[in-house]
Amino acid sequence: MASRSHTRWRFRQPSVIPGFGLALGVTLTWLVLIVLIPISGLFWRSSGLGWSNFIALAFDERTLNALAISFGTATIAAIVNLVFGVVLAWVLVRYRFPGKRVIDAMVDLPFALPTAVAGIALTTLYAPNGWIGSLLDPLGIKIAFTPAGIVVALVFVGLPFVVRTVQPVMEEIDREVEEAAATLGANRFQTITRVLLPGLLPAGLTGFALAFARGVGEYGSVIFIAGNLPYVSEIAPLLIVIRLEEFNYPAATAIAAVMLILSFTMLLVINMIQAWSRRRYGYGS
Amino acid sequence: MEVRVQNIRKAFGRFPALDDVSLDIRSGELIALLGPSGSGKTTLLRLIAGLESPTEGTIFFGDEDASKKSVQQRNIGFVFQHYALFRHMTVLDNISFGLKVRPARRRPPVAEIRRRALDLIDLVQLSGLEKRYPAQLSGGQRQRVALARAMAVEPNVLLLDEPFGALDAQVRKELRKWLREIHDRTGHTTVFVTHDQEEALELADRVVVMSKGAIEQVGTPDEIYDHPVSPFVYRFIGQSSGLNVTLASGEIRFEDRPIGLRDANEADGPATLYFRPHDVELVDGCGGCLAGLVTGSRRVAGTRHLELNLGSAHPSVEIELPPERASSVDQSRIAFRPTKWKLYRRKEDLTAPPLQAQTSAIELAPTGT
Numbered sequence: 001m002a003s004r005s006h007t008r009w010r011f012r013q014p015s016v017i018p019g020f021g022l023a024l025g026v027t028l029t030w031l032v033l034i035v036l037i038p039i040s041g042l043f044w045r046s047s048g049l050g051w052s053n054f055i056a057l058a059f060d061e062r063t064l065n066a067l068a069i070s071f072g073t074a075t076i077a078a079i080v081n082l083v084f085g086v087v088l089a090w091v092l093v094r095y096r097f098p099g100k101r102v103i104d105a106m107v108d109l110p111f112a113l114p115t116a117v118a119g120i121a122l123t124t125l126y127a128p129n130g131w132i133g134s135l136l137d138p139l140g141i142k143i144a145f146t147p148a149g150i151v152v153a154l155v156f157v158g159l160p161f162v163v164r165t166v167q168p169v170m171e172e173i174d175r176e177v178e179e180a181a182a183t184l185g186a187n188r189f190q191t192i193t194r195v196l197l198p199g200l201l202p203a204g205l206t207g208f209a210l211a212f213a214r215g216v217g218e219y220g221s222v223i224f225i226a227g228n229l230p231y232v233s234e235i236a237p238l239l240i241v242i243r244l245e246e247f248n249y250p251a252a253t254a255i256a257a258v259m260l261i262l263s264f265t266m267l268l269v270i271n272m273i274q275a276w277s278r279r280r281y282g283y284g285s
Numbered sequence: 286m287e288v289r290v291q292n293i294r295k296a297f298g299r300f301p302a303l304d305d306v307s308l309d310i311r312s313g314e315l316i317a318l319l320g321p322s323g324s325g326k327t328t329l330l331r332l333i334a335g336l337e338s339p340t341e342g343t344i345f346f347g348d349e350d351a352s353k354k355s356v357q358q359r360n361i362g363f364v365f366q367h368y369a370l371f372r373h374m375t376v377l378d379n380i381s382f383g384l385k386v387r388p389a390r391r392r393p394p395v396a397e398i399r400r401r402a403l404d405l406i407d408l409v410q411l412s413g414l415e416k417r418y419p420a421q422l423s424g425g426q427r428q429r430v431a432l433a434r435a436m437a438v439e440p441n442v443l444l445l446d447e448p449f450g451a452l453d454a455q456v457r458k459e460l461r462k463w464l465r466e467i468h469d470r471t472g473h474t475t476v477f478v479t480h481d482q483e484e485a486l487e488l489a490d491r492v493v494v495m496s497k498g499a500i501e502q503v504g505t506p507d508e509i510y511d512h513p514v515s516p517f518v519y520r521f522i523g524q525s526s527g528l529n530v531t532l533a534s535g536e537i538r539f540e541d542r543p544i545g546l547r548d549a550n551e552a553d554g555p556a557t558l559y560f561r562p563h564d565v566e567l568v569d570g571c572g573g574c575l576a577g578l579v580t581g582s583r584r585v586a587g588t589r590h591l592e593l594n595l596g597s598a599h600p601s602v603e604i605e606l607p608p609e610r611a612s613s614v615d616q617s618r619i620a621f622r623p624t625k626w627k628l629y630r631r632k633e634d635l636t637a638p639p640l641q642a643q644t645s646a647i648e649l650a651p652t653g654t
Binding site for chain 1: 356
């Protein structure tokens, strides 16, 4: 402890890897230009509203409903994606079958497809007169033009995030760990639930966070399938666009600011859980 | 529990990994499977464990045919070279895993599981670390957790696959001694795989030397070292030199000169003479000896190793002498005679012309399998 007071505090530890100054400079400049300036502009605009105005706009009933729908559907979609994304990644990593490469490539399609196209395609399928919708309609299940439709669209756009984050981690699972579980008497189900899945948790969380973040911000595919009924199936990004078209900039920025704060908080929490599990179990170290 | 391996054959695709291997392992025995990479030792271990299934043959645990049972049913303990611990579980959870996954009717109560796991932690000298995660342990500690985890299920047989292979020399030595102590205390029938002959000879009650998918020799460390049954075992275990010699009416001749050794029971013809560096005596005045020029001299611990050139057509030969005897012999000619030696002949040797010079003192340091 005494020696510590003698050593000068350093901004960075000495390292043999060169280019720290340059790399950090580029990183910070880039972040400021691309991320920080637009976001601070947003906060600057909404701070001009004054506190009571901001509260009134942000906690307007229609806004609250839109936020609830956006975050609710994004959460459900991310959970669905987590489950099926892990299954899909498992199939791609563990089995060899004809057409595997094609399926592997198909996973990335939602990345590439214009979201509006996806939205229209899904709407056509799930509308009451569509292929799938017409099968569900007699059962009294409506997908298109309800929040369920939003979830379907968000599942579509979020799928690659989970698969692509879980897949590499799954590939690295040591066969010996599974064999060890088997020699200790664990059956297949126990091996998967007690040994393999906990090991995938950090990667799964990352995928979940990415899919969720994408879902909250998604606009293009959702507006076609959602039906956009205020208080029922109107998402927050759409409400922002509506406010903009009404030239109601203060309301638009207020909604955006609330979304931003909520998203940031949730992502931060997920990140902290990941960092904690990494520290604890030594994953990825 | 005693384990009997009967006429096991195992092929991976068209590659035969084991060919007609039979082995009896006695109850409570500590036995080593020793061999170079690709000798099939790990395959044999995995077959006993049930992690592989034999192409042909049977494995008995006691009187029960274990080859029809799955890994889970065999109730074995397996320790992997790279530990294969569950990273998201504490030491305590790792060790109690095997008891926790038992079906409810065979599972001990929670308190009992905990007590047994803590006992094992005590046995492997990790008391106080039960709440740590594997990432927070050293390699030696991790391997001890792995051993405790394997022993927690009270296995019929304990199988270790190069258990110390990933550890550094110091830790390896310590763990070796410690494993022997644990074995003596618990009495589990134990089979371990190693490519380190020193480890096998020091640790095991019996050693199984394997090569190319077959068993070369099974015996106590003394038998293996003093009476190797084949040139392979002679070369693989310890240091040795092999010289091409010829037999003429019971007399062993090297380059057509008698070397003062006789083997009256052998027929005439070419043969290979094997001896160990420390089983030699220096002779004064060569009336029947091996003689060579000292080309190198190294001090290794308590002895001096001399490298001798016996002629350009032969590989150099190494002998070991007490340092005081060998201090003044650099670059000079030395005459010696093996005191313990063995002749090996191949069938072709009796008819074919002499073989090419055999390499001496082969150092086999394979990694993995």
